[in-house]
Amino acid sequence: MRACAAPPFAADAPRVDDARWRAHDLLRVARLAPSDNEPDWVRGALARAPWVVVRRTCAAAGFVAVGVRGCVRSERFGTWLNTEDIESSSSPEDLRDVEPLSTRRALPAFIALATLRATASPLRNHVWGPTGSAGFELATGVPTLTASSDLDILIRLPQRISRAAIDTLAQTLAQAASRAGTRIDAQLETPAGGVALAELAAHKPRVLARASSGAQRIADPWQAP
Incomplete structure (x- = not known):
């Protein structure tokens, strides 16, 4: 990912490898909390397609590392999704x-x-x-x-x-x-x-x-x- 949001959990929080979702899985999201350094294109991309891709990074319990795709190759943003906001997944x-x-x-x-x-x-x-x-x-x-x-x-x-x-x-x-x-x-x-x-x-x-x-x-x- 070319840019990544700061984790919404403590830096020393234990990281877990949640087996329910694996790298490259696509998740349909009900919502994605905005982050401070979020690029301007992210909200438009989610409105067009409310899907994110699972990143190969461990997160704290209750979160999953994901990436948002924009319209062009340079538009990629790594962030963190609350697992309660996942509607469905596709491997x-x-x-x-x-x-x-x-x-x-x-x-x-x-x-x-x-x-x-x-x-x-x-x-x-x-x-x-x-x-x-x-x-x-x-x-x-x-x-x-x-x-x-x-x-x-x-x-x-x-x-x-x-x-x-x-x-x-x-x-x-x-x-x-x-x-x-x-x-x-x-x-x-x-x-x-x-x-x-x-x-x-x-x-x-x-x-x-x-x-x-x-x-x-x-x-x-x-x-x-």
Whole structure:
């Protein structure tokens, strides 16, 4: 997040990792309390689509770290949501089979998503779904994707898979992206946190894992910290 609100709880308050909501989940909110450093665009964005995305940060009990999306990429604001103000939630896998509006299906990212759903690919062996602009549009019904938008997806990999399986996943996504004329950016959810598929497929000795405790380079994403 480019900017973040100060927490509405004491700095030394114990942080909890609430399993009800995970990073990339989208939450429909009844209200979101304003913060002192809130950008001017935030209220308009919430009026247009009263949804926020769960951030990978622990909060005190009764709160969840979330991000607000504006109309352009530079408009992102991290803040804190009272859990009593959550009306509903959608995970990436909840959105995998949601169809976009008929007038939006020709966008490259949605073509890529349809290809991944229809193809007998290795993804069928995993829990996965769209995140980013595609996921936001499917959850809210508010046009968010553009013709130049990538398709972002999350693949849940709680168990180790082989190097060959990683390579096959990367090749499958690259082929679907090429056919759709876009790019597919896949993040793997592992015991150590979120890891880019591209980094693992490059067989780097250490990869960046993003967890609620912070980001760090690790050798084995399936070795929980």
